[in-house]
Amino acid sequence: MTARRKITLDRRKVVSRILKDRGELLLVTGLGAPTWDAASVEDNPNNFYLWGGMGGAVLTGLGLALAQPKRRVLVITGDGEMLMGVGGLATVAVQKPSNLAICIVDNQRYGETGMQETHTAHGVDLAAMAAGAGFQTTSTVYTSAELNTAIPVLYNEPGPVFVDVKITAVEQPMTLPPRDGPTLKHRFRENLLGSI
Template sequence: MTPQNEIILDRRASVARILADRGDALLITGLGSTTWDAAAVGDHPNNFYLWGAMGGAAVLGLGVALAQPQRRVLVITGDGEMLMGLGGLATIAVQRPGNLSIVVIDNESYGETGMQKTHTHHGVDLAGCAAAAGFPVSRTIYSRDELEDIVSLLYAATGPVFAVVKVAATAAPTVLPSRDGPYLKDRFRSAVLGDRATG
């Protein structure tokens, strides 16, 4: 490992920094740690948390992005969740939604099941996968300066944008948002659609 690739970023601080600039962006989180990360920053009606559907977060974000082309849609998920849905990167790249950004909080581990190493620990380059699929912007983030640079791209660049944020494999307190599917769905639709949500 070269010095510039030393993993120093903290997952909670990184997610908090990213969401500080969210504005009216819509947020989808992958099951497990990234759902707790978003909840730790603060619950929000524009958040839809996945508690299952592993491998589906990025493509679920695509569905939202195509339906809401005027809104920025942000997916924050983990490396294990993204690895389960790698084919989705190809599907997203083909649709090329300009308003979709995907952030992988990569601790190189399955955090909910005993910190077993994921494929990224063994060298699989998720940002390389996204770039090869055709994402116009794809980065791997190791430093606070790189994180600052990518935050503006996440909300303003013509996407799809893909960013892997390498974070330390340290435990953070579990912060649980609602896990009731119908409530989370209806709340999100009301926030996005207003009166149209019940139509």
């Protein structure tokens, strides 16, 4: 169970700090606010945004990480999305992709459907679940200082790594990236592979 600590971090600032020095990072975002967060930083062709497929972000990241073992792959998704495919943590841990990092922006809410509370608002500890699944490197971030420690872990520690960042449940203005699936796919592949 998660220890109760004060939540003060702002989701936009968190995601912007994580992506500030992203270099060649490949990014997969889960549906909803994490997609708007990433797009608000920059619409990068190395971003693949999920606009649906709830529960699938981490496994999309796994497939990508296995296909591109020399590239760092980061999945940024929400707590509700993660919970819907939480068995994926076990599947990732068994595969042990050393280049995969997972970052949950955890507002403890279903933000897109009316801010209903998710299970993480009631003691479910995603980082501990990841540890139980077999992740060697996990943490829960509440403060700016903890985020500073976590960011190099997301980029450099042997994966799979899992970081749950607790953020305030405040709605942000939407920043909508392209949503046409074929466009996103072609753009991502062309940039990565040199062809579609």
